Amino acid sequence: MRASLLQIAVDEGESIDSRRERVASLVREQAGADLVVLPELWTTGAFAFESFGAEAEPLEGPTYDVMAKAASDAGVWLHAGSIPERDPEGPLYNTSLVFSPAGELAAAYRKIHRFGFDKGEAVLMGAGAELVTVRLPETVVGLATCYDLRFPELFRGLVDAGAETLVIPAGWPERRRAHWTLLARARAVENQAFVLACGTAGTHAGVPQAGHSIVVDPWGEVLAEAGAGEEVLSVEFDPAKVGATRGQFPVLRDRVLGVERPRG
Numbered sequence: 001m002r003a004s005l006l007q008i009a010v011d012e013g014e015s016i017d018s019r020r021e022r023v024a025s026l027v028r029e030q031a032g033a034d035l036v037v038l039p040e041l042w043t044t045g046a047f048a049f050e051s052f053g054a055e056a057e058p059l060e061g062p063t064y065d066v067m068a069k070a071a072s073d074a075g076v077w078l079h080a081g082s083i084p085e086r087d088p089e090g091p092l093y094n095t096s097l098v099f100s101p102a103g104e105l106a107a108a109y110r111k112i113h114r115f116g117f118d119k120g121e122a123v124l125m126g127a128g129a130e131l132v133t134v135r136l137p138e139t140v141v142g143l144a145t146c147y148d149l150r151f152p153e154l155f156r157g158l159v160d161a162g163a164e165t166l167v168i169p170a171g172w173p174e175r176r177r178a179h180w181t182l183l184a185r186a187r188a189v190e191n192q193a194f195v196l197a198c199g200t201a202g203t204h205a206g207v208p209q210a211g212h213s214i215v216v217d218p219w220g221e222v223l224a225e226a227g228a229g230e231e232v233l234s235v236e237f238d239p240a241k242v243g244a245t246r247g248q249f250p251v252l253r254d255r256v257l258g259v260e261r262p263r264g
């Protein structure tokens with residue numbers, strides 16, 4: 001299976017409309033790949049909290065339209081990263097969109113863990129409440145977004161729902177790059193799954209982004225890693241390695257569930 005992770009530079013010097021068209025062209029250039037992955041909130045930038053309200057879009061808004069067409073033009077599965085979604089009946093959400101090669105919406109995932117503690121995304125956006133997996137011809141993909149990477153129980157839930165490949169769009173800052181790489185590898189090893197984690201480059205809202213998108217196999221080996229700038233990270237991987245690893249080293253089978261908490 002061939003995947004391309006598009007590590008997009010999100011800089012304030014470029015308008016959202018221009019970036020959307022530029023990203024659509026990059027997606028079209030990936031024709032021949034099986035799966036293309038974009039980062040979190042690449043229209044606004046994940047730390048541009050002040051623009052979330054003004055730039056939020058309905059689920060089927062401009063990013064949806066342009067990305068659905070790009071997926072079908074390229075004939076690829078497209079994880080289009082996430083958008084600030086305006087739900088007419090609720091709060092804003094940080095929502096990931098996955099399109100089939102026919103340009104149809106295959107899945108939408110609202111980020112469950114919002115970043116910022118008592119500020120930023122954590123107060124401006126609502127929390128998703130559902131785990132989401134998508135069946136591709138070659139593998140079952142489990143969806144998570146950026147800060148979700150810090151919560152192993154979410155990934156265990158995805159594995160219990162059948163996930164073999166964990167796709168994580170992000171807008172991770174340079175300041176915590178060591179956590180990004182470590183956690184991506186940890187999620188791959190503990191779940192015996194592929195991890196495809198796609199971040200942003202550039203600087204927005206004064207926050208330099210880490211880049212360093214990464215693809216890790218179920219044994220924890222790094223198959224590919226980007227540098228800091230805008231980059232297309234292409235990788236070939238064999239989804240059958242998930243079953244082989246889980247069969248040969250069956251740690252998931254040894255889970256002990258329902259252990260009582262200490263009293264008192």
Ligand SMILES: NC(=O)CCC(=O)C(=O)O
Binds near residue numbers: 147
């Ligand atoms: N956009 C995010 O979720 C940022 C997460 C982050 O900076 C961290 O977990 O550290």
